[in-house]
Amino acid sequence: MTASPIAGGADLEGFDFAVDDTTALHEILAELRAAKPYAIVPFAGKHAVLLLTHELVGAAFRDEATFPASAIYPLTTGPVLGKTLQCMSGREHRINRAIASPPFRRGEVARHVEPVLEPLAHELIDRFADHGEADLVAEFTTRYPVLVISRLLGLPVEDEDIVRRWAHDLFCYPFDPDSALAASREFTEYLTPILEHRRRNPGDDLISTLVTATAEGERLDDEQVLAFLRLLFPAGADTTMLALANTLVALLTHPDQLELVRSAPDEHVQWAIWEGLRWEPPVGLLPRICPESTTWRGIDIPASTPMIFSINAALRDPAAYPNPHRYDITRRAADMLAFGQGPHTCAGTWLALAELRTALAILLRRLPVLRIRDNATERARITSQVGTALRGPAELPVRWEVRRSST
Numbered sequence: 060m061t062a063s064p065i066a067g068g069a070d071l072e073g074f075d076f077a078v079d080d081t082t083a084l085h086e087i088l089a090e091l092r093a094a095k096p097y098a099i100v101p102f103a104g105k106h107a108v109l110l111l112t113h114e115l116v117g118a119a120f121r122d123e124a125t126f127p128a129s130a131i132y133p134l135t136t137g138p139v140l141g142k143t144l145q146c147m148s149g150r151e152h153r154i155n156r157a158i159a160s161p162p163f164r165r166g167e168v169a170r171h172v173e174p175v176l177e178p179l180a181h182e183l184i185d186r187f188a189d190h191g192e193a194d195l196v197a198e199f200t201t202r203y204p205v206l207v208i209s210r211l212l213g214l215p216v217e218d219e220d221i222v223r224r225w226a227h228d229l230f231c232y233p234f235d236p237d238s239a240l241a242a243s244r245e246f247t248e249y250l251t252p253i254l255e256h257r258r259r260n261p262g263d264d265l266i267s268t269l270v271t272a273t274a275e276g277e278r279l280d281d282e283q284v285l286a287f288l289r290l291l292f293p294a295g296a297d298t299t300m301l302a303l304a305n306t307l308v309a310l311l312t313h314p315d316q317l318e319l320v321r322s323a324p325d326e327h328v329q330w331a332i333w334e335g336l337r338w339e340p341p342v343g344l345l346p347r348i349c350p351e352s353t354t355w356r357g358i359d360i361p362a363s364t365p366m367i368f369s370i371n372a373a374l375r376d377p378a379a380y381p382n383p384h385r386y387d388i389t390r391r392a393a394d395m396l397a398f399g400q401g402p403h404t405c406a407g408t409w410l411a412l413a414e415l416r417t418a419l420a421i422l423l424r425r426l427p428v429l430r431i432r433d434n435a436t437e438r439a440r441i442t443s444q445v446g447t448a449l450r451g452p453a454e455l456p457v458r459w460e461v462r463r464s465s466t
């Protein structure tokens with residue numbers, strides 16, 4: 060079904076929110092928001108409603124009846140990830156989430172996951188700590204969250220490189236469908252015998268939980284487990300890697316804030332992470348669809364209109380945060396909006412936060428006098444990634460002091 064045009068025309072022309080990137084994104088969002096809490100903008104050759112304030116974006120996430128996740132995800136990820144949590148609604152969503160999410164609860168993460176995070180972070184840093192310089196995106200941020208998920212699933216250590224390739228390819232479906240579909244097939248073939256084995260011989264890993272747990276008297280079938288596992292990498296790894304890189308960029312471009320964190324890491328690391336998630340949330344411009352014609356908060360929205368939940372504009376809304384463009388860890392603002400809201404709110408929030416805190420603390424401890432390499436600030440710029448929904452730097456070339464211990 061094609062959407063009929065939104066009345067009144069666009070508030071902005073010449074910039075397509077589905078494909079275009081600009082260094083001035085935050086300025087454009089701020090200018091649009093200063094005029095109105097929402098804007099009509101070009102999106103993939105159509106017009107979309109871009110929601111810009113903290114209040115509107117939160118309300119839209121919570122209003123699953125008007126903007127159901129199940130109206131968009133079957134189109135954007137369904138062919139490659141299958142029927143994931145994001146494609147489900149009602150009882151089916153409730154049961155699948157009740158089975159899949161308990162291992163990611165705060166207490167479970169603290170008990171079972173946090174102890175593996177620190178050794179993993181050290182293991183990766185050991186590979187390059189002596190070099191004095193590295194691209195932290197290539198060497199650390201893209202590797203660490205994939206490793207964490209692989210370990211939680213109990214996948215063999217020697218398969219980590221191939222799992223990392225699948226994780227990357229699965230995510231690129233809209234841009235490279237052939238590689239994504241191939242990755243999906245290979246991943247399924249790889250996991251199917253593991254599922255069978257763990258069902259017969261359950262251990263204390265996540266796959267064993269997924270194949271044996273029940274909710275409301277129901278168990279997940281193989282395809283439901285596989286869909287969840289396929290979703291885990293794009294939802295859990297790509298977001299976390301960008302979040303970590305964005306916080307590092309924030310600290311490295313705000314030396315006073317970096318000093319503050321270094322002065323008392325136990326106190327400040329968590330706030331540096333929260334402020335990083337506010338300043339540049341990795342899921343910045345989340346697309347949805349409004350399937351039925353409606354008037355929502357005074358906005359006339361024809362059926363099938365694309366919507367964009369601008370999490371990044373909401374988190375820099377001056378009505379919610381004074382001086383919103385400044386990265387300031389002393390705000391101590393633990394804003395959950397970066398993880399969405401409502402029934403599809405992020406199932407991995409506590410895992411993500413634990414991963415981010417551990418990684419940042421250890422990176423700062425192991426890489427003293429960390430700074431962006433000379434003349435590399437432009438390369439470390441935060442840009443759109445995999446389309447425009449996600450944001451982070453493609454590279455993070457840094458230097459640090461190598462301190463040889465005297466023996």
Ligand code: HEM
Binds near residue numbers: 294299340345403407
């Ligand atoms: C900083 C890191 C992360 C950010 C910013 C983030 C953000 C989000 C957002 C905004 C949503 C809602 C999407 C929507 O409503 O359309 C979401 C959903 C989800 N996230 Fe995360 N996420 C992160 C890390 C993780 C991790 C580590 C996991 C691993 C378990 C995870 C698993 C999920 C799942 C399974 C969903 C779908 C939930 C559902 O549909 O019921 N995320 N995430």
